[in-house]
Amino acid sequence: MTNQTSPETTNRFTFRTFVLLLLPILLLAGVIYLFLRTGGGLDLQSPVPIENLTIERYYLERGHIALSVQNTGPETLTVASVIINEAIMPFEVTPSADIPRLGRATIDVNYAWTEGEAYAVRVFTSNAVPFDVEIPVAFVTPEPEAKTFWSFTLIGLYVGVIPIFLGIFWLPALRTLGKNWMTFLMAVTAGLLIFLGLDTLNEAFEEAAELPATFQGIGLIGIGAVAAYLLLEMVGRSQSSDRSEASQRLSIAWRIALGIGIHNLGEGLAIGAAYNVGEIALGTFLVVGFIIQNITEGLGIIAPILRDRPTIGQLALLGLIGGAPAIIGAWIGGFSPSPFLAVLFLAIGTGAIFQVAVEIGRFIQKDLNREAMPVTVFSGVLTGMLLLWVTGIFIK
Amino acid sequence: MDKKISRRDFLKLGGAGLVTAAGTAAAMTQTTTNNKTEHKSHLLQPPMQMDHGEGLPGVGDVDYVKNGFNPSETLYDFDYGTVSTLPNGQTLREYEIIVINKNIEVVPGIEFPAWTYNGRIPGPTLRATEGDRIRITMKNGSNHPHSMHFHGFHPGEMDGVPGTGPGGNVQPGEQFVYEFDAEPFGLHLYHCHVFPLARHIAKGLYGAFIVDPKEGRPPVDKEMIMVMHGIDIDFDDGNDFYAVNGIPFYYQNHPIQIKVGEKIRIYLVNILEFDLINSFHLHANFFYYYPTGTSLTHSEFTDTIIQGQAQRGILEFTYKYPGMYMFHAHVTEFAELGWNGMFEVLA
Numbered sequence: 001m002t003n004q005t006s007p008e009t010t011n012r013f014t015f016r017t018f019v020l021l022l023l024p025i026l027l028l029a030g031v032i033y034l035f036l037r038t039g040g041g042l043d044l045q046s047p048v049p050i051e052n053l054t055i056e057r058y059y060l061e062r063g064h065i066a067l068s069v070q071n072t073g074p075e076t077l078t079v080a081s082v083i084i085n086e087a088i089m090p091f092e093v094t095p096s097a098d099i100p101r102l103g104r105a106t107i108d109v110n111y112a113w114t115e116g117e118a119y120a121v122r123v124f125t126s127n128a129v130p131f132d133v134e135i136p137v138a139f140v141t142p143e144p145e146a147k148t149f150w151s152f153t154l155i156g157l158y159v160g161v162i163p164i165f166l167g168i169f170w171l172p173a174l175r176t177l178g179k180n181w182m183t184f185l186m187a188v189t190a191g192l193l194i195f196l197g198l199d200t201l202n203e204a205f206e207e208a209a210e211l212p213a214t215f216q217g218i219g220l221i222g223i224g225a226v227a228a229y230l231l232l233e234m235v236g237r238s239q240s241s242d243r244s245e246a247s248q249r250l251s252i253a254w255r256i257a258l259g260i261g262i263h264n265l266g267e268g269l270a271i272g273a274a275y276n277v278g279e280i281a282l283g284t285f286l287v288v289g290f291i292i293q294n295i296t297e298g299l300g301i302i303a304p305i306l307r308d309r310p311t312i313g314q315l316a317l318l319g320l321i322g323g324a325p326a327i328i329g330a331w332i333g334g335f336s337p338s339p340f341l342a343v344l345f346l347a348i349g350t351g352a353i354f355q356v357a358v359e360i361g362r363f364i365q366k367d368l369n370r371e372a373m374p375v376t377v378f379s380g381v382l383t384g385m386l387l388l389w390v391t392g393i394f395i396k
Numbered sequence: 397m398d399k400k401i402s403r404r405d406f407l408k409l410g411g412a413g414l415v416t417a418a419g420t421a422a423a424m425t426q427t428t429t430n431n432k433t434e435h436k437s438h439l440l441q442p443p444m445q446m447d448h449g450e451g452l453p454g455v456g457d458v459d460y461v462k463n464g465f466n467p468s469e470t471l472y473d474f475d476y477g478t479v480s481t482l483p484n485g486q487t488l489r490e491y492e493i494i495v496i497n498k499n500i501e502v503v504p505g506i507e508f509p510a511w512t513y514n515g516r517i518p519g520p521t522l523r524a525t526e527g528d529r530i531r532i533t534m535k536n537g538s539n540h541p542h543s544m545h546f547h548g549f550h551p552g553e554m555d556g557v558p559g560t561g562p563g564g565n566v567q568p569g570e571q572f573v574y575e576f577d578a579e580p581f582g583l584h585l586y587h588c589h590v591f592p593l594a595r596h597i598a599k600g601l602y603g604a605f606i607v608d609p610k611e612g613r614p615p616v617d618k619e620m621i622m623v624m625h626g627i628d629i630d631f632d633d634g635n636d637f638y639a640v641n642g643i644p645f646y647y648q649n650h651p652i653q654i655k656v657g658e659k660i661r662i663y664l665v666n667i668l669e670f671d672l673i674n675s676f677h678l679h680a681n682f683f684y685y686y687p688t689g690t691s692l693t694h695s696e697f698t699d700t701i702i703q704g705q706a707q708r709g710i711l712e713f714t715y716k717y718p719g720m721y722m723f724h725a726h727v728t729e730f731a732e733l734g735w736n737g738m739f740e741v742l743a
Contacts, residue, residue, distance in 0.1 A: 080505030087453035087732030088503070088637070088644065097505070124636070126505045128629040 051077045051125050053099075054212045055133040056339070058121070059141045060113065067107040067121065067133065071099040072212035081124040084111055102214065113138045144335045152330040155271055159294065160264040160326025165319045167298015174306050182306050184380040186364050189256065189300040191384020193357035196297075197350055199388075200263050201225070203270070204346035211339045220340075224347025225354075228262075232355040250314070252304040252359055257321040259352035260297045264322065266346045268329020296387055297322060304363065453732040454645045458501040465516035467641040468650060471620045474606065475520040477530075488529045489578075491522055493544065495566075495588075495601070496537045502627050502637060503644055503734075510600035511538060511588070517642040518623040518667070519603030522586070524578040526610050535571040542566055542596065545589035546605055547706065550576035557589045565590055581609040583663050583689035583708045585623075598628050598635075598669040604708075606663055609692065616659035616712065620652070624666045624674045624703070624725070624735065635670050637734045638725065644734025647723075651738035656718050662711040663689070666703035674735075675702045676711070677726035683713035700726050718743040 034040070052073035059066040065084070071077050078098050082091040091109045099105045113119060119135040142148040174185065201221070208217025232255055301318050310318075332341065364377060460466040477489030498515050499507040513519025524530055534544050543564055545556035553561040554576045563572045588601035604621050626635030627644070637644045654660055662683075666674040677700040684694035685701055689710040701709065715721065721739045724731040 078505060081455065081503050083636075083733070086729045088455050088734060089453055090455065124506060124629065126507070128506055128508070128636075130630055130636075 049077075049125075049127040049129065050074055051127060051129045052212065053077060053079075053123060053125065053129075053131040055121075055123065055131060058133060058135055060135070060138055061140060063110060063112050065109045065111050065113060065119070065121070065135075067109075067123070068104070069099070069107060069123070070104045070212065071101055072214045074101060076100045076103075077129075078126040079105070079107060079123060080126040080128075082107060082109055083122040083124070084109065085119055115139055142334060148334070149331070152272055152334045153327050156268055156324070156327025156330045159267065159271060159330075161319065161323035163292075163294035164260070164298040164301065164323040167295045167300070168302050168315055168319050170299055171302050171306070171315070174302070177306070180376055182303075183364060183367060183374075184376045184383075185299070185303045185306065186360055186367075187377045187380020188384040188387070189303040190357050190360045190364070191381035191386075192296055192300045192388060193256070193259065193353050193360070193384075194381070195385045195388040196260070196263055197353035197357060200266060200346050200353060201350045203266060204343055204350055207339055207342045207346060211343055215340055215343075217343050220343050221347040221350070224344050225351035228348040228351025229355045230351075232258075232352055232359075236355075236359060246308045249304045249308060249363070250310065252356065252363060253301055253310075253318055254321070255352070255359065256304070256356045257301045257318045259349065259356045260301065260322040261325040262345060262349035262352050264297075265325035265329040266342065266349050268326040268331075269333035269342045269345060270329075271326075272330040272333025272335070292391055296384075296391075300384075304360070454648055454736075455503045457649060458504055458643060460643075463500050463516075463643075464498075465642065467643050467646040470516070470518070470521075470641045471622070471652065472618075473521060474523040474619070474621065476523050482529060486527070486529050486577075487525065488531060489524050491520070491530070491532045493519065493532055493534045494537050495534065495542045497539065500600070500642070502629070502639070502642070506629060508600075508627055508629055511540070511542070511596065512600050513544075513603055517600040518625065518665075519586070519601070521604045521606065521621045521663075523606040523608070525608045525612075526579055526581040528578045530574070530576055530578050532574045533571060534566060534574065536566045536568050539568050540596075541568065541590050542588045542601060543572075543590050544574055544586050546574070546576070546586045547584040548576075548605065548607065549579045550574075555589075556586075558591065578607045580690055581607045583607075583665065583710055585665050585667060585706060585708060587667060587706075594633065594669050597667060598626065602667040604663060604665045606689075613661070613692065616661040618654060618658060619661045619663070621663045622665070622676075624664070624668055624676070626668045626670060626730075627734075628670065633670055635668070635733070638668070638674075638730040639734045640737060645736060647737025651720065651740035653740045653742060654715065655742050656715055659712065659714055663708070664701075664703070664711055665708040666705060668705055671727070671730070673702050673704055673727065674730065675700060675726045676723065678711075678713065678723050679721040680717070680719075681713050681715060681721065683711040686710040686712075715739070715741040717741065 050073055052071070054070045054072045055067050056070055057068040059068070069079075076098055079091075079093050080097070082089050089109045089111055091107055093099075094106050094108070096105065107123065109121075113135075115138060117138050119138055121133045121135065123131045123133075125131075174182075177185070204221045204225075205218075208221055211217040211220075236251065236255070298319065301322050302315075329345075332338070368374060368377075475491065477491045480488045480490070482488050493513050494515075496512055496515055498510050498512050500510045500512070500517060502508045510517055522530075522532070532544060534542075536542050543556040543558070543566055546554075553563060554574050556563050556574065558564040563574060566572045584605040584607060586603055586605050588596040590596050602623065602625065604623055606621075622640045624640050625638075625642075627637040627639060628634060629636040639645075640647065664676055668674045679699075682697055682699045685696040685698060686692075686694050687696075687707075687709045689708070694712070701711075703709065718741045721741060723737050723739060725735040727735075
C-alpha cells in the first residue's frame, strides 16, 4: 500500500500539514481580533445591563440567613440591596459584593426569622435588576454533624438498601422456577429498567431546567447519558468474548446493580435536598409504600443470575452497589446539594439503565433461539413497567 | 400547587417521613425574636452599624454630594422665589425650574435614573402668600416633553396638561412660563402631567406648593416639608422603596432634632404612585391635622392619618418628653422599605 502512494500522503505530519492545519486557526484569530477592535460594523452595545444571578442555596441559622449565589451573567455584577419579606435588610457579601462572571459569593443577612414561616428574599444588583428566592418553610438548615449524618444514612438505608435486599431474598424461591418463568422475570426486569430509565431522564430534565443557562443542562444530559451508555457497552463487549455464559449473566447483574445504584444516588440527592429546603411531609405510610415500590429493584438485579449459584458475598455486594448510593446521595443532597452534579448523575443513571435494559434484551434474544417476540417477553416487559406505574398510583 | 407529582416528589415525601420517623430531625427549637429589648438604643445608631442580631430593616447612607441634594436641607428648604412688586402693588414671585434627567443614588449602590425638577427629589418647595403673582419659568433640559401642573386656581392654559396649550407639553430644549395668582391658601403640590402620567410622576417630577394665608398661620418654632413618595427601581409599576424627601431611611439614619415644648408644623404631601394609600403615624404623641391646609381650624386630633395620592395636609404638634420617637407610614410594609424616620427630642 505505502509503495503505491506518494511520500507526501504517507507521511501524515509534514511541516506543510502542520501549517495547513494552523492556517484557519490563525485566520480565526485575525477575524476575532478585528471583530473585537471594530465591532464588525454591528452595534453590539446593549442598552440595558444583562445580568443573571443564580441563588443556588440558602442556609438558615437562628437569627441568620445566608444565600449562596453565583453570577451566571456575562459581566461582573454588584449586589446592592437585599429585601426580605418587603423589608430592606443590612447585609454582607463575602468575598465581595462585586461578583465576577461565574464567580460565587455568600450573602449574609441577620434576620430574626420564625420557625415554619415563609420568606421571600429579593436581591437587587446595582443596576436595579431583581433576583428572587423563596424560602417556603423556614427551619434551621441541618449541619453536617453526627446526628444529621446518621439520619441521612437511615434515609438511604430505608430508601435504597433495605428494599433491594428484600428483593434479593426472593432468589431461593425464584430459582426453583422453570426456564419460561425465568425468561419472563428477565423481561420484567427489562420493563422495570425502561420505566426507571424514563423516570430518571425526566428527572434529569427537570433538574436541568433549574440549572443556570451557562451550564447547558440539556447538553450535559446528553453527554452524561451517551457516555454512560457507550462506556458500559464497551466494558460489556470487551468481557463477553472470553467468558462463560454464567459469568456473562453475572456481569449483567453487576451492571444492573450499577445502573440502579446510580439511579438511587439521584434519588438520594433529591431526598437530601428536599429535606433541606423544608419540603417535608410526615408519612410513615409513604415510607412503607416506598419500600414496596423499590423492592422490585432488588428483583431486577437477581433476575439474570437465577440459574447460577452466586456466593453470599457477591449477593451482598450486588445489593450494596444497587442500594448504598442512595445513602451517599442523601449525604451530598443534604449537605451540599449541587444542581450540576444532580443533572450529571441523573444523566449517567439514564445512560446506564438503558444500556442494561438493551443488554438484557440481547440476552433474552440469545436464550430464545431467534424466536421473535414470545408472549413471555411481551407480557414480562409490560408487567415490569406496570409494576412501577401501579405501585406509583397507590402510593401517590 | 397543582403541579404533577413525580416519583421523585414522592421520594421527597417518603424521605422526609423517614427523617421524622427516625426521630433525628435537626433540632428545631423555637427561634426567639428578641428585638424588643434595647430597641431604642439601636435605633439611635445608623442601621449599617446596628447590632445585626436585632434584624431591624434599613440601609446606610448614599452619596449626597453626588446626588446634589440632602434631605436634611430639603426638610427646611422653602423657596420663596425672587420677590418684587408689580405696578399694581401685587407681590411677584419668580422661580426658575429646570427639568433634567439625573441618576440619583437612592439606596447605597443603586442609582435611580430619575427625572427631576432642579436635579432633586422632590422638586423645590415653592412657597407664596395668597394673592401673590407667581411666575415660573420652566426650562426643559431633558430628552422628553414635560410640564408643571399645579393644584390650585389658575387659567386653563396654565394647567400644564397636554391639550391646554404650549404649557401642557414643553418640548426638550424649550421653555414655558407659568403665571397665575397664588390661591386658595393651603398646602398644594405640582407635578408633571405629560403622559404616560404614572411614569412621569414616579420618575421624580413632583414637589410641594405652599400658599400661606394673607394673615399668616400662627407662629411655630419649626416648619418642615415632607413629601412622601415611592421609588420604582425596576420599572415594573410597583414601588421597590418608599421614602420621605427622596432617600429611603434618611431620617431614621439622621434623626430630626427638635426640643421639648417646641411647636412643630409639618407640611405633609403624598405623591405615591402605584400604591393606593400612604399614611403618617407619630409615636408617643398626637397632632392637630389641617387637611389640605385650607382652613385655620384643625379637623382632627390624632396620631395617624391616611392620604391618597395628591392628598396633603398640615400637622402641628409638640413633644412633652425628651427621647427618640419614630414617625413612619403605618402602612408598615412601606416603613420597612424606607418610609421610616425618627425625631430626637432634646430636653
